[in-house]
Amino acid sequence: MGALVHRNGLPICIKEMAADLWKSLLQTAKEKIIQQRRASLYDCAHGYQEELIKKKLQQFPGGSINLSKEGNGIGILTLNNPRLMNAFTGTMMLELQERVTELETWKEGKGLIVCGVGNTFCSGSDLNAVKAMSNSEDGMNMCMFMQNTLTRLMRLPLISVALVQGKALGGGAELTTTCDFRLMTPGSEIRFVHKQMGLVPGWGGATRLVQIVGHGAALQLLSGAVKVDPEGALRLGLSEKTLVSSDETGSLEEARAWLSLYTEGPASVIQAVKKVVTAGKELPLEAALRTEKDVFGSVWGGPANLQALVRRPKHK
């Protein structure tokens, strides 16, 4: 300890502590930037022009993406464009990116419900914007913008649920696959209509669909533009449960109750659970194991762990 050696009137150990604190603050900031870069798939090295596409998307306004963070650590992300069956306008795509950024730093967050207003989920991208941006440069930039945002949404350290009411079509169907789980109301449908539009999914929906339902079922759903009702979705493992209620308030209440079964407990632990499962899903074995070790280190000896050791609960 250098506490007795003084320089400029300060004991050296205090200077060392200040330097350590500064280093750790810098490290945290650096880690956050690296984390965001890692979470984004595309940058200029891929020919992605983010500022250009953001300016373009501004030209197609309407609707909003609303986020409310509830005291129990559950966030409600709502698509709000009822005039167009909650189709994604350009500004809604921009707002989605902002909300995801906000959720990435929500320390108390544990779960997320993604839903739409007006008893429907989302009818995909706004066809007016799609028509105006039907050239290759805009299409590729929009594709990369949405893949970046939806990949970050999928990797949030929150347990996420898409509450599917009414229709989830095209990009709306793709959005449901960014969530960990899907809950459907009676009479609702998920439908990848891209083929009917001369397209394939481009927001990452095909890749995620294969991971959820497997290669064969994904091929059938995309090539047949199949309408998947709640029963079919349950059979395929695309949906977790068919809710009883089909109205907006009742189904949201049911979704909250379902999600709360998995978000009980401290945020640090729930977030750690999501992180290790995401690593297991996305990374090669050894990298996943190393991530699991790091995440384990973040909860080992933490407040929840120490409290549990004092309580010594029995797991009967």
Ligand SMILES: CCC(=O)SCCNC(=O)CCNC(=O)[C@H](O)C(C)(C)COP(=O)(O)OP(=O)(O)OC[C@H]1O[C@@H](n2cnc3c(N)ncnc32)[C@H](O)[C@@H]1OP(=O)(O)O
């Ligand atoms: C990423 C790739 C993509 O997402 S491509 C887009 C895929 N989505 C579509 O093609 C959806 C096309 N829309 C439809 O099939 C029907 O409008 C659906 C959603 C089934 C609703 O039918 P219905 O209940 O009869 O209502 P409606 O057709 O009168 O619609 C109400 C108003 O909403 C509009 N709307 C709907 N979806 C979109 C959309 N994706 N983009 C732009 N506008 C959309 C309709 O045009 C209609 O507007 P208006 O009343 O005619 O002014």
